[in-house]
Amino acid sequence: MAKKSAQVQSISDAFRVRPEDFDLAKVDPAATPVGPQSKAEAAEDMPKIGEELDGLQEALYAEGTGGSRRRVLLVLQGMDTSGKGGTIRHVAGLVNPQGLHISSFKKPTRAELRHEFLWRIRRQVPLPGYIGVFDRSHYEDVLVARVDNLVPSTEWRRRYRQINAFETELAAEGVTTIKCFLHISPERQRERLVARLEDPLKRWKYNPADLEVRAKFSRYQLAYQDALAKCSTPAAPWFAVPSDRKWYRNWVVARLLLETLRDLTPTYPEPSYDPAVELARLRESDPLR
Amino acid sequence: MAKKSAQVQSISDAFRVRPEDFDLAKVDPAATPVGPQSKAEAAEDMPKIGEELDGLQEALYAEGTGGSRRRVLLVLQGMDTSGKGGTIRHVAGLVNPQGLHISSFKKPTRAELRHEFLWRIRRQVPLPGYIGVFDRSHYEDVLVARVDNLVPSTEWRRRYRQINAFETELAAEGVTTIKCFLHISPERQRERLVARLEDPLKRWKYNPADLEVRAKFSRYQLAYQDALAKCSTPAAPWFAVPSDRKWYRNWVVARLLLETLRDLTPTYPEPSYDPAVELARLRESDPLR
Secondary structure: OOOOOOOOOOHHHHHEOOHHHOOHHHOOOOOOOOOOOOHHHHHHHHHHHHHHHHHHHHHHHHHHHOOOOOEEEEEEEEOOOOOHHHHHHHOHHHOOHHHEEEEEOOOOOHHHHOOOOOHHHHOOOOOOOOEEEEEOOOOHHHHHHHHOOOOOHHHHHHHHHHHHHHHHHHHHOOEEEEEEEEEOOHHHHHHHHHHHHHOOOOHHHOOOHHHHHHHOHHHHHHHHHHHHHHHOEOOEOEEEEEOOOHHHHHHHHHHHHHHHHHHHOOOOOOOOOOHHHHHHHHHHOOOOO | OOOOOOOOOOHHHHHEOOHHHOOHHHOOOOOOOOOOOOHHHHHHHHHHHHHHHHHHHHHHHHHHHOOOOOEEEEEEEEOOOOOHHHHHHHOHHHOOHHHEEEEEOOOOOHHHHOOOOOHHHHOOOOOOOOEEEEEOOOOHHHHHHHHOOOOOHHHHHHHHHHHHHHHHHHHHOOEEEEEEEEEOOHHHHHHHHHHHHHOOOOHHHOOOHHHHHHHOHHHHHHHHHHHHHHHOOOOOOEEEEEOOOHHHHHHHHHHHHHHHHHHHOOOOOOOOOOHHHHHHHHHHOOOOO
């Protein structure tokens, strides 16, 4: 690992949710506690992050072809307009799309509702070598399910344990999970909703029901407080990412992903053949030479 | 449509396979008949292509959320080292990964073989609004199946019609299919296989069985000749893309994709709500204002 200067803590340390003293109300959605302090500074760093990420992703993918079970899962949650889609575009867009598995979890279908809540999630867990991205996730089942009373409270309370057990199981199977809560203020959400309504090219992103969800903003914050505090585990930590500034949000998630891949240090597999023998085969007896 | 100068034909016209007079043996894998004549020229054009593609893709995706059934399917075929993976990285990598659906078809599993050959393909057809990319495809079932005598000749011959019927059906469902054969010379393949064996970071891409396939290079060319000539239809044309130069291959496929999306001219859907009403709701009665 590279030595860190005394001032610069790791991004992971700066934003990881520590269950014992986590208070979402004290997280400023506009804060920029570490890293770039301007859009320009962030823009300068992103290609560097991209280049390193790209190389690590290829090694992870290569490792997977050699039999390794390791993979990464990035979970994105947040209120409407918090930037789940924008993060995918700008962060997942930094790497080779062939090594990505992006899954979007919308309101469960009737078929999905006939299964237990983790059923549809399990089907989308990335395969070895891949970086999976969840746009919303099983956390909806302790967020909207709670706020809208879709299930009794005994049920959603039980789900915290089920989720932790599931994510521990994923870790045992080689999945490194990082979960990002894209934290925005209600004021910034209003601005972004106005922008969606005023720009004809953004209107497709708006749904009148968004205002009903917005009216429950503070109830959602409570639901997030509990979900993050109860389910930020060593096996699958939560990060509360200040997301009022898009450039900062993208930078933080990109850096978190980079730190995660660096820690994994994926390695190219040893070939199962002798390269010298194959080179000789190719050079000496190639009928197409 | 922009007017074209007399000299510059469309990329589609330049590379489309015309069944009546197609002769693969006459297609030079190193040719650069239209477009950039150097890596630098291509590199200059790619970001422009990317920017336009990105905007068109977002409109296609938006259109899909409004109920349109339209989508695009890019099929990539070619011998080992022809650059299917590289094309995905450099062309699909130009757009938002959230709107992509990339499928890789390897040797069919035992479960897949219990179904008819199009079964696994149908499951990966992109949903409305998406750009799908097939890394290999149902064409393997008239290529390797033929060369290796995996099925009787009556069977693979029948498949041309089945494939054409399938692709016509896709077109009726709103899928615009473009199929690119990445055409390389045996000499260039040898160079690239040597590079894979000599570079420790590329060895994972090599498999000793690649040399057995290479030994059948000319039989594969015959199989491609027939597949391209028999299955290049107005509903789903084939393009023979000179691929000895990576930069040219990437540029051609990117331009073909761009022309395809331009022809579709996807449009943002009309909102199903009244933006003025919603703005008023948001501004006047927002409890979180």
